[in-house]
Structure formats: structure tokens, C-alpha cells
Amino acid sequence: MFCAAPHLLLHRCFSTYTRPHPSSITVRSSSSLQEIHESTPVSKEQGGLSSQLYASIPFPPIKAAKRVVLVRHGQSTWNEEGRIQGSSNFSVLTQKGEAQAETSRQMLVDDAFDVCFSSPLIRSKRTAEIIWGTRKEGIITDSDLREIDLYSFQGLLKHEGKAKFGAAFRQWQMDAPNFNIDGHYPVRELWARARSCWTKILTHESKSVLVVAHNAVNQALVATAIGLGTEYFRILLQSNCGASVLDFTPQADGGLPYIRLNRLNQTPSSPVAGGSSAGRKTSKRIILVCHGSQANTEVSFPNLGDQPMNMLGLIQAQKTAELLLDLKVSCIISSPKIASVETATTISRVQEAADCLGADCVPRYVEMKQMQDLDLEKILGQSKQASI
Template sequence: MISITPTTLVLHRNPSFFFFFPSTTTRPNPTYPSFFTVRSSSSSSASSTSLQELEKEQGELRSELYASAPFLPIKSAKRVILVRHGQSTWNEEGRIQGSSDFSVLTKKGEAQAETSRQMLIDDSFDACFSSPLIRSKRTAEIIWGSRETELITDSDLREIDLYSFQGLLKHEGKAKFGPAFRQWQVDAANFNIDGHYPVRELWARARSCWTRILLHESRSVLVVAHNAVNQALVATAIGLGTEYFRILLQSNCGVSVLDFTPQPEGRSPFICLNRLNQTPNSPIAAGSSGGRKTSNRIILACHGYTQSNPEASTSGDLPMNMLGIIQSQKTAELLLDLKVSSIISSPKKACFETAMAISRIAWVLTVCHAMWR
């Protein structure tokens, strides 16, 4: 297995968000780099080679190369809101849609889109990019409402191309394609059908979309598309490869938000994944994720602000300040309808205090066995 890393990524955390940005020790060229570092699982040594040589020797990895390249610099801050379309007729039937355009929104899907419109009513969008497929475009029209600015349809925002699979019920795909359908289920990144690698192609398309979205003059952009392509948009923004397909699922009319902050000297922007798959219901409501049933759920909560400067280093063991206490109480309220079986906490004071705030409410609703570490 070969992984290609054009730049080192650092995960930076504050009490509200996760930030992904290039390491200060490795500054990428503001244009697409001509050299990549190649790491192989069969060798501990790393070697560098040109993009042209890699394309020649590893043609099947071409989409990953483009997916992992650093973003072009931006001039001003930009927020991008990704929304998946509402339930479609083929969603309801359990039919494989892919990039086909035969399904439309159900009544439930129309209602979901209207609920999302109300949920986003305080957001002042400057532009709306939409997939050209009917189910997505109709969702965009509902959310966009009576704004005078026209929707921007982008073919690269269409759903993943699944070729011969499209239109089949899932059991039909299994019966007709056997091993290929099994690979699609368990190893989608390397899945091949009709001479194509759909997930790799999708990652390349996502990169292409980001270029147009970020170069657009607007500061707040609504993007209405599909589950798979929105996964690819999030993944390519934060530097994740095709192996993360199906990890970043998005429910019908779920909302994900990314914030882009310009950096000096023409460097790639800081990218903050602000929200991921927020739905009109509680974002942690049990039951399903991206249309798939869930049996177990782990919720990661960060402690509130501490008594030190909120922007200061995360080192030390300090209790929360008043803002942190309020934040922990709000988190506890968000979890009101969730049955918590156990809580595992860091021994740090702020973490323990946050866990205690949650457990006080959880104890009232259900038997909760807290475990502190």
C-alpha cells in the first residue's frame, strides 16, 4: 500500500472546533506542488519523485494525488455550508441512485428541505452552488427561496458515478455483480466497475469543485448536493483520502459547515470543520446516520473554556471559567434526550467538571455508570 502526503497536517483543537492546517515546518508552495513524498508500508524510507513520474508509474492513484494537494490561497475569509438533498423516491425504495437523474423528492423530502431552510434562515448566503440532478436542485430551490441571485449548477457536484449499479435495488446488485458488489461494500476506495474507480474519480471531482467555490467572490456559500460528493468535499478539505469514504456520512438535508481563513504569503488557507452532519433534529439523536441504522454511538465532547486565556496553550490543569461552565451546561441540555450508558473522562479538572455537568442530567433520565480516567 502506498500513501501520498504532499504536506504535513496538524490537528489543532479549541473548545468548539477542529482546525486542520499545514504544519509550520512544511510550507507548501501556493501553487500545486511538483513533488510529493511517497511512503510505502513495505519500506520505512521515503523518496521523492515528480508528479509526472508518479502518474506514469501509479496511474491508478491519480485521483488521490489531486485530492491531497494543498488548496490555492484565498483573499478573504469564506464560509461554505454543505447540504444534502431531501429524501428522494429512490432513497425510499432503497434503489442505487448514483449520478442517475430519475428520482425526485418525496413529500417527506420536500418537508425536510423546508425544515433545513428554516434552520439556515439566519445565514446570509451570497451564492448557491447546486448539483444539476433534480433531487438536489429542488432542495436548493426550497432553501434558496426568493433570493434574486440565480443558482449556480455545477456538474462536478453530481452524485458519485456508479455506472452499471445505477437503478438497481441493493439485493439486485448483489445477485447480478457478486464479488464486485461485495468490494463496493467493504473496499469502496479500490472498487472498480466498467473500467472506472468511482470513489477515486469522486475525490478528484471534489478537488475541482473546491477550486471554483473558493475562487468565487462570495464570502458565504451554500452548496446543495449529495451524500457521497459532500463526503468527498469534507474529506478533501481536511486532507483525508478515499479510505474515509462512508466515514463522513451525511443524512438527508444534513448540514456540514467549513470555514476558510486566508493566510499570509500566499499560503493555503486554514480550514475549520465547524459542523458535521447537523440535522434539523438533535445532532446527536440516536437511530441512524446518513440513512444507515446505528447500534452503538460514541459522542466526543470537549471541555468548556478554562480560567486561563481561551486562546492560550492547552497545557496545564485548570478548572473552567464561567463561560466554560455555561458551555458545559448547554452541552448537557443538548444530550437531554439521549440515553447515556457510561461516561469516560480525562482526569483534567475542566474535563471532569464537564463530564459531571452531563452526568447530573443523565442520572435523572437513565441509569448511568460513570467511569473516570
């Protein structure tokens, strides 16, 4: 089903998941373009082990709806050098990193944040200061938001880590959830720490929260929120200054909140440029696209109904199609809803015509499919299968 070329998924909402504790999660992509990259394989055996780390502590109930925006720090000096940072505190933002943070500030300028939580590490704290700007409220630093602890690996260039640690470094690359160094399991510790962070964030009296931290810890925050275990480490990569948004909605009976992933790794730069994510090359890509604006804009999710796109939506779909011109999309999977099909059709037509400039050329065929429900685990699992 999946091949090396990018696939587009156009849906309004993913299916609902239930974690080991009775909290339901809805995963939604609502920004124009989102991207999931294949990285490490998912192991059912690992899943059972990692699930225990976050299932043991239920999410606290909340009284009012809360939005949490997670942002990774801008490019750091050690990012630029290719050095393993972990939770060390020796790198600072590069000039590019400062510019990325400023772009993120502009991207989030309309968000009325009540509070900002930040990692205490210099690269994240500086990013938080730039995005937070002139707001009067102070930034809350939390050591649990520091980057993953990589112990003896920290400070090494990647080729140095490979030469010095051999098998251990290979395990870190190939089987991170079970990777052990200096008597520690860094990824498992990170997942447990992320759950602790959520308790502090959700019990804080605020409705709109900015969290500025790091790639790995932000992955863990997203994963633990939507019920994914440590086997998803490196699947939900966070780019420099990439933003992910989660919405928490209280239940009427005061139970555990509903959790919706609204945006995943929305970056200041093009989300489809360069064929890489967070500096890592990828062989398979799934691009998530939200349909354009609909005719009935006054009705909010999830009861929007089956409405066609309005004029703004048609323009948005065309602009998205143009943004994807540099990619050779082989398949588009869409919801059967009218707006999703319209958006998919627009992208398909542009893709098929992209390589056909001469009178005698034959347009490239883009396969189109419709699917009522998109199951996140099924999608990620299928993306690892060989092309058929």
C-alpha cells in the same frame, strides 16, 4: 478503550494536520452535537494511493475569510425505496424531503449567503431552491457536484445489485476505494472531482457559500478539505439535509488557506436518534459535543482562554445531557479546559442517575477521561478496536 456503547468527546479544538502540500488544517466541532460513525476500515496502503488524488492540486490562496456550508438534499423517492441512485436523475424529493429542506432553510435563515452552488440533479436542485428561498441571486449548478457515478449499479435495489453483480457488489460494500465497475473507480473519481469543486468554490468572489449536493460528494468535499483520503469514504456520512460547515482563513503571506471543520452533519432532526446514520445501522458511535457558552463571550476562538461556563452555558449543558438520556454512554473524554470538564460532568451525572429511580438502586458508572489533544485519525482508528 472504545466499546459498543456511545462515547462522548468534549473538546474545543482538534489537533492540526499537515497534508502532502503545505496547507494546515484545524478540525473543530462547534455545534452542540456531532456524530462520527464507524463504517469501513482504514487501510494505510489505500491511504497512500488516495492521497495522490487531492495532493496533486493545491488549494488556491484566498484574500478574505470564507465560510462554506455543505447541505445534502432531502429524502428522495429512491432513498425511500432503497434504490441505488448514484448520479442518475430519476428520483425527486418526497413530501418528507420537502419538509426536511424547509427545516434546513429555517436552520440556516440567519446565514448571509452570497452564492449558492448546487448539483444539477433534480433532488438537490429542488432542495437548493427551497433553502435559497427568495434571494435574488441565481443558483449556480455544477455537474462536478453530482452524486458519485455508479454506472451499472444505478437504478438497482440493493438486493438486485447483490444478486446481479455478486463479488463486485461485495467489493463496493467492503472495499469501496478500490471498487471497480465498467472500467471505472467511482470513489477515486469522486475524490478528484471534489478537489476540482473546491478550486471553483474558493476562487469565486464570495464570503459565505451554500453548496447543496449529495451524501457521497459532500463526504468527499469534507474529506479533501481536511486532508483525508478515499479510505474515509462512508466514515463522514451525510444525512438527508444534514449540514457541514468549513471555514477558510487566508494566511498573511498569501499562502494556502487554513481550513477548519466547524460543523459535521448537523441534521434537522435529532443527531442521536434511531441508532443509524444516513440510513445505515451502526455498532459503535462517537458523539462530539461542544461545551456550553463561556463567561467571556466577547473573546472569539481560538484565544478564548480557560473560562468557566456562564449561566447560558450551564443551561446548554443540561439540555444536552437530557437530549442524550436515551443513550447509555459508557465513557466521556473531555478537554482539561474548565468549560469542557463542566459540560462532561453535567452529562455524566445525568447519565449515571438515568437508570436509578428507586431508593435501593446503584447508579451506573460512566468513565470520565481528559485528553489535551484529540487527533482525528487516532480517534477513528481506536474506534475500530475491540472493547477493552
